[in-house]
Amino acid sequence: MRQGRIGGIEDFSAGAVERRAGARLTIATPGQGFTDFTEAVAAFVRQSGIREGLVHVFCRHTSASLTIQENADPDVQTDLMSALDNLAPRGAGYVHGAEGPDDMPAHIRTLLSDSGLTVPIAGGRLALGTWQGIYLIEHRDHPHRRQIVLSAVGS
Numbered sequence: 020m021r022q023g024r025i026g027g028i029e030d031f032s033a034g035a036v037e038r039r040a041g042a043r044l045t046i047a048t049p050g051q052g053f054t055d056f057t058e059a060v061a062a063f064v065r066q067s068g069i070r071e072g073l074v075h076v077f078c079r080h081t082s083a084s085l086t087i088q089e090n091a092d093p094d095v096q097t098d099l100m101s102a103l104d105n106l107a108p109r110g111a112g113y114v115h116g117a118e119g120p121d122d123m124p125a126h127i128r129t130l131l132s133d134s135g136l137t138v139p140i141a142g143g144r145l146a147l148g149t150w151q152g153i154y155l156i157e158h159r160d161h162p163h164r165r166q167i168v169l170s171a172v173g174s
Contacts, residue, residue, distance in 0.1 A: 032071060037174040040067035044167040048083070048157035051121075053096045056167070057152040060138070061145050063169050070143045072173015076153060077135040079166045082125035083157050084132035090152030103128050103158075125158035132156060140173055 042063055046054055064074055078085050089095045107127035115123045136153065139146040147153075155165055 034071070034174050036072070036172050038067065038069050038072075039170070039172045040069065041168070041170045044169060046155050046165045046167060048155065048159075048163050048165060050161050051157055051159065052100065053086075053088070054155045054157065055090060055152045056155060057090065057145070057147070060153050060169065064140055064145060064171060065143065067171045069140055069171050069173040072140045072171060073137055074140055074145070074169065074171040075135060075137045077168040077170075078155065079168060080134075080163075081129055082122065082159050083155060083163065083165050084129040084134055085136050085167075086132050086154050086156055087136060087138070087147070087151050088154055089150045091150045096154075103131070106131060119160075121158070121160045128156070128158040140171065 040063070044056070044059055044063075046056060048054055060074060060076060067074075076085060088099065107124040109120050109124050111124070113123035115126070138153070145153075155167065157163060157165070
């Protein structure tokens, strides 16, 4: 097995957890697709006053999910939706269909992605990479109002 080179630990810091913050965010989706809400999470972090710590983002639904993905080229989102369509197609003969033909594929797509994400906070800002954004993925065909719970801890 080949293994990459692992560098040393950099920018180490330690200290007590002194602050916590929590909030809820509602996102109205237009139907299936990605909604970038990075700026809303960044605003929450700024309002929290936390300079170093963690922010946790949690989606309170089983037919929508969260991801950290590229935020520069919208073709990435198009290709990701195509991949999800191939992995969990509509009309594949699922047993569960109480809420329509897009319901079970939505549950499978949520299983493949995340309902919660944790992002480090460094210097009072989200420690995301240059091309990373935080997205809600709506897996249902029609518009929905999705609740996101935000919590942050740190100092």
